[in-house]
Amino acid sequence: MDLCPFAITGPDMSPQTITVTDPDTKRTATVNLIPSSDMPTITSLLPNHQPNLIAIDYTHPSAVNSNADYYAKNKIPFVMGTTGGDRDALISSVTEPKPHYCVIAPNMGKQIVAMQYALTTLEEQFPGAFQGYNLEVVESHQKKKADTSGTAVAVIGSIKGMIGEKDSDGFRNPEDVVLLRDDKSSSDFGVPSEYLDAGHAFHTYTLTSGDGSVEFELKHNVCGRRVYADGTADAVKFLRKVIGEKGGGGGEGL
Incomplete structure (x- = not known):
């Protein structure tokens, strides 16, 4: 399981590149943060990483529903630990008109x-x-x-x-x-x-x-947040396994 080289950040943030370090293995990864105000750029990058892409979403409550709609529309499986938003609309967006691969929970511990x-x-x-x-x-x-x-x-x-x-x-x-x-x-x-x-x-x-x-x-x-990170990683592995059993992909985290 590897980090995707790009990720979505807030609409008011400037594009930037960050280095993510695993505190256990000391592995590092470079990730380009792209503001959600520039979704066309995000969309243009998707074909290079699908079908192995799984999104991990811990964003602001105000972005819950729009993000879930985007994942479903672009066939991106996702793990969402973000709380808030319209929860009924959230469930509808991943079940109608057909089910979408995702794990949604208010707590990933x-x-x-x-x-x-x-x-x-x-x-x-x-x-x-x-x-x-x-x-x-x-x-x-x-x-x-x-x-x-x-x-x-x-x-x-x-x-x-x-x-x-x-x-x-x-x-x-x-x-x-x-x-x-x-x-x-x-x-x-x-x-x-x-x-x-x-x-x-x-x-x-x-x-x-x-x-x-x-x-x-x-x-x-x-x-701290370690308990949530561990649970999120397990959720990604679970989702990847389910998708694999159905004949799909799922290997990178956005």
């Missing part, structure tokens, strides 16, 4: 995905088990994260099913979650100083009984 699956199972098997309990959620991310944690949204949905509120108001913000996006608040929440801007994802969900005598707490904290 395999262990966190496993936790989410476990919560979904609990919700299905024990609906209303926490009826009468109150839910409080606090999450902290680096200041540049523009939207609410997609993982928090998914976990809240499962917990609400166990509270018995699944079909009421659904996810609400800010009522359902406190967003921490400043250094002091994040530090007070326990985020190490070296990860305030370098990347972190701290979540705490607290369930308290109506009379306040019983409390349950679920917590998952991540420093």
Whole structure:
């Protein structure tokens, strides 16, 4: 698996060339960043790399739907960990008029995905088990994260099913979650100083009984982005395997 020599960057960015270094193997790769305002250039380069091209998308929420539409239109399989955007439209764009090869998840950390699956199972098997309990959620991310944690949204949905509120108001913000996006608040929440801007994802969900005598707490904290990179690489390998079994390609990452 090799990095594609070009990638899409924001529309307001200038074209530039960067060097990417693997911290484990020390391998390096040169990548040309092309602004999304110059999609014709991107499109002109695709034939030289298809059918072995797989896009990896961790972009701004505002670009989720347009990027997915572009991948589907140009038959580029993709792995998307970006949150936000119109999720219903996103699913439609990769299923209609025919299915498109992709892996879409609000969190690419395999262990966190496993936790989410476990919560979904609990919700299905024990609906209303926490009826009468109150839910409080606090999450902290680096200041540049523009939207609410997609993982928090998914976990809240499962917990609400166990509270018995699944079909009421659904996810609400800010009522359902406190967003921490400043250094002091994040530090007070326990985020190490070296990860305030370098990347972190701290979540705490607290369930308290109506009379306040019983409390349950679920917590998952991540420093850095390694867990997401590892999960993303596995998603690319999985997608490549599926495509290969169907007779396609899939070997480079955009």
